[in-house]
Amino acid sequence: MNSTETWFADLLGQHGVALTPLQLQQFQTYYELLVEWNEKMNLTGITEREAVYEKHFYDSVTLSFFMNMDEIAAMADIGSGAGFPSLPLKICFPHLKVTIVDSLNKRIQFLQHVVTSLSLSDVTCVHGRAEDIGRLPAHRDAYDLVTARAVARLSGLNELCLPFARKGGVFAAMKGADPAEETQEAKRSLSELKGKLSNIHHLKLPFEQSDRHIIVIDKLAATPAKYPRKAGLPLKQPIL
Ligand code: SAM
Structure with a gap:
C-alpha cells in the first residue's frame, strides 16, 4: 500500500468501513x-x-458514517459528475444497486467506462435531466436513498431529487x-415535494479540515403529479 492508501484505509476502518485489497485496487484504478x-x-x-x-x-464515503448502508438496497445519485458520491459508496458497499443520472453525456460515458473497468455490477448510468428521468415510472418514488453532492441550492435540488425517493426513503x-440559510430558504419546496428535514450532520475533512454538511430529508409520501416541473424550471425558478 502507498501512503495515501494507508491513511485512506485506516480512516475508513475507524468508521467501520473495512476495505479489502480488491476494493483498494478499485479506488486506485478509478x-x-x-x-x-480529465485530460480530454x-x-x-x-x-x-x-x-x-x-x-x-x-x-x-462520509455519508455512510451517518447512515446504515446495510439498510439501503437501491440508491440514485443525481448530477453525479465524475461519480460522486455514488461510485466510492458502491466500491465500499458492493451490495448497493446504483442508478446514476447526469445531463452531460460525456460524463455518463466516463462513468460507464469506470463501471466496466472496475467490474462493478448493478450500476446503471442514465443520460438525461433529473426533471425528465424523475417522471419515468421506473425511477419515480422508487429509491431507498437519493444523493446529490455539489449540484445546486437545496430549494431547487429538492425538486430534482425528491421525486426519485420512495415513500419512507x-x-x-x-x-x-x-x-x-439554504435550508431555511428550501422550506416551501420541501413541503411541496413531500420531504421533511430529519437531520443536518457536520464533519470536517481529515487533513484540509474544511467543513462538510449532510442534509438528511425523509420522504413522507408519493410525489405530487405536478412535480418535477419542465426541465430547467426547478433551478431557474425554484419553489420559494
Ligand atoms: N456530484 C458531483 C461531485 O460532487 O463532484 C458533480 C457535481 S457537478 C458540479 C454537477 C453535475 O450535475 C454535473 O455533472 C451536471 O452535468 C449535473 N447536472 C446539473 N443539472 C442537472 C440536471 N437537471 N439533471 C441531471 N444532472 C444535472
Whole structure:
C-alpha cells in the first residue's frame, strides 16, 4: 500500500468501513481513469492523488458514517459528475444497486467506462435531466436513498431529487459550508415535494479540515403529479 492508501484505509476502518485489497485496487484504478480522462474532458479541478482521495473518495464515503448502508438496497445519485458520491459508496458497499443520472453525456460515458473497468455490477448510468428521468415510472418514488453532492441550492435540488425517493426513503444532500440559510430558504419546496428535514450532520475533512454538511430529508409520501416541473424550471425558478 502507498501512503495515501494507508491513511485512506485506516480512516475508513475507524468508521467501520473495512476495505479489502480488491476494493483498494478499485479506488486506485478509478483514480487513474479520472486523471487520464480529465485530460480530454472537464471532470474535476482536483487531480493530485492525496487530494482526490480526501476531497472526492473519502468525502463521498462520509455519508455512510451517518447512515446504515446495510439498510439501503437501491440508491440514485443525481448530477453525479465524475461519480460522486455514488461510485466510492458502491466500491465500499458492493451490495448497493446504483442508478446514476447526469445531463452531460460525456460524463455518463466516463462513468460507464469506470463501471466496466472496475467490474462493478448493478450500476446503471442514465443520460438525461433529473426533471425528465424523475417522471419515468421506473425511477419515480422508487429509491431507498437519493444523493446529490455539489449540484445546486437545496430549494431547487429538492425538486430534482425528491421525486426519485420512495415513500419512507431518504434524500441526502452533501454540502460544504453551513447550509442553515439554504435550508431555511428550501422550506416551501420541501413541503411541496413531500420531504421533511430529519437531520443536518457536520464533519470536517481529515487533513484540509474544511467543513462538510449532510442534509438528511425523509420522504413522507408519493410525489405530487405536478412535480418535477419542465426541465430547467426547478433551478431557474425554484419553489420559494
Ligand atoms: N456530484 C458531483 C461531485 O460532487 O463532484 C458533480 C457535481 S457537478 C458540479 C454537477 C453535475 O450535475 C454535473 O455533472 C451536471 O452535468 C449535473 N447536472 C446539473 N443539472 C442537472 C440536471 N437537471 N439533471 C441531471 N444532472 C444535472
